[in-house]
Amino acid sequence: RGFRWMKTMIHTIKEINERKDILPNSTLGYQIFDTCFSISKATESALVLLTGQEENRPNFLNSTGAYLAGIVGSGGSSLSVAVSRILGLYYLSQVGYASTCTVLSDKRQFPSYIRTIASDKFQSEAMVKLIQHFGWVWIGTIAADDDYGKYGVKIFKEKLESVNLCIAFSEILPKVYSKEKMQKVVDAVRTSTAKVIVLYTSDIDLSPFVLEMVYHNITDRTWIASEAWITSASIAKPEYFPYFGGSIGFAVPRSDIPGLKEFLYDIHPSRDPNDILTIEFWQTAFNCTWPNSSVPFCTGEEKLEDLKNTYLDVSQLRITNNVRQAVYAMAYAMDRLSRLWCPSILCRDKGARLMFFIQRVKFTTHDGRKIHVDRNGDVTGYYDLLNWQLDDNGDIAFVKVGEYIFTQSKFEFMIRKNSTIFWNTESSKIPHSV
Numbered sequence: 001r002g003f004r005w006m007k008t009m010i011h012t013i014k015e016i017n018e019r020k021d022i023l024p025n026s027t028l029g030y031q032i033f034d035t036c037f038s039i040s041k042a043t044e045s046a047l048v049l050l051t052g053q054e055e056n057r058p059n060f061l062n063s064t065g066a067y068l069a070g071i072v073g074s075g076g077s078s079l080s081v082a083v084s085r086i087l088g089l090y091y092l093s094q095v096g097y098a099s100t101c102t103v104l105s106d107k108r109q110f111p112s113y114i115r116t117i118a119s120d121k122f123q124s125e126a127m128v129k130l131i132q133h134f135g136w137v138w139i140g141t142i143a144a145d146d147d148y149g150k151y152g153v154k155i156f157k158e159k160l161e162s163v164n165l166c167i168a169f170s171e172i173l174p175k176v177y178s179k180e181k182m183q184k185v186v187d188a189v190r191t192s193t194a195k196v197i198v199l200y201t202s203d204i205d206l207s208p209f210v211l212e213m214v215y216h217n218i219t220d221r222t223w224i225a226s227e228a229w230i231t232s233a234s235i236a237k238p239e240y241f242p243y244f245g246g247s248i249g250f251a252v253p254r255s256d257i258p259g260l261k262e263f264l265y266d267i268h269p270s271r272d273p274n275d276i277l278t279i280e281f282w283q284t285a286f287n288c289t290w291p292n293s294s295v296p297f298c299t300g301e302e303k304l305e306d307l308k309n310t311y312l313d314v315s316q317l318r319i320t321n322n323v324r325q326a327v328y329a330m331a332y333a334m335d336r337l338s339r340l341w342c343p344s345i346l347c348r349d350k351g352a353r354l355m356f357f358i359q360r361v362k363f364t365t366h367d368g369r370k371i372h373v374d375r376n377g378d379v380t381g382y383y384d385l386l387n388w389q390l391d392d393n394g395d396i397a398f399v400k401v402g403e404y405i406f407t408q409s410k411f412e413f414m415i416r417k418n419s420t421i422f423w424n425t426e427s428s429k430i431p432h433s434v
């Protein structure tokens with residue numbers, strides 16, 4: 001999935017470079033780092049971008065004469081928070097596409113951060129409306145041990161309690177596997193009478209817990225999924241359906257991106273020997289080694305068409321579309337800057353000036369959505385409500401059963417007419433959670 005996001009960023013940059021109406025006199029370039037979902041890797045990458053490796057001060061103009069205009073990313077909130085604390089020192093613009101933690105809205109702490117994904121304030125509120133709609137009273141919560149999980153659950157709890165509903169238990173999933181800590185979470189799930197449980201975590205941190213549910217054969221629970229795992233291919237596997245079927249949760253609305261599919265298929269490790277990420281992808285996808293060392297070798301004749309994997313699946317472009325909009329936000333802000341203030345490339349201190357425009361960026365996307373960044377660098381949260389059902393092929397389908405939208409000056413949660421929700425209960429009826 002991350003590789004697809006990366007390729008989408010490149011695709012968008014290419015598209016903008018070909019357009020005559022945005023940045024007609026400049027060419028966008030990029031440098032990409034793998035954060036490996038680790039805070040230290042992410043901050044290291046930010047420092048490399050800032051210093052141009054050799055110097056220990058921000059280097060907005062590198063040896064090729066290109067300015068470092070801003071940074072897109074990173075994915076996870078804890079990583080973005082760490083990176084943003086450094087970039088903020090230099091007012092260097094940062095545009096996030098997946099980090100949803102509420103603290104990132106605080107412009108005193110994160111002055112140069114904006115995002116094209118809504119803050120979890122919206123999602124937590126939507127979850128509470130969902131719970132009210134189905135009349136559940138006692139809810140369990142499980143959070144990842146990071147800014148995403150902990151802040152997500154914190155806001156959820158506050159909102160839940162403000163409508164007089166109750167938390168049955170609150171557990172934290174360990175980041176580094178610990179038998180005791182995991183056992184504590186499993187016991188809470190097993191012994192609680194609350195059958196509806198909110199799981200605020202990204203899929204990477206969730207996998208070990210899923211295996212525990214399988215191992216202990218814990219069924220008959222209704223999971224309220226957070227957006228980070230509701231459409232995750234690594235969790236939505238048919239063999240987990242007895243445990244996680246019927247999961248329900250909010251997802252970023254999906255989109256189709258013209259030309260992206262062709263672009264994703266148009267990769268080959270032989271094309272650029274320095275493109276280590278494509279080589280790594282190829283080796284993993286085809287289970288071979290490129291170009292030398294032990295068997296089996298990649299032959300280069302492997303066909304992407306033969307693969308069925310997340311990278312090539314363009315049916316669920318959600319965060320992917322946010323990546324695209326993050327690049328566009330940056331390009332539109334640069335376009336304004338270059339037209340209004342800095343027509344010449346010699347305009348000094350471009351980094352900090354760009355921040356002024358990035359914080360006011362406003363544009364319409366290829367599919368007609370309006371992106372409007374507010375004073376906190378935030379956009380509004382619209383979601384699809386998805387429910388995990390089994391399709392005719394025995395795969396898990398993410399069926400859209402409702403929406404969370406802004407109408408008539410307020411947010412509304414709606415279940416689609418004629419939609420059937422699959423509940424993973426013995427009776428197949430709506431669970432009780434008392």
Ligand code: TCR
Nearest residue numbers: 076077098099100101148227228
């Ligand atoms: N916010 C999460 C990271 C995340 C994510 C995702 C990761 C979100 N959505 C989808 C992978 C796939 C939402 C965070 O840490 O803020």
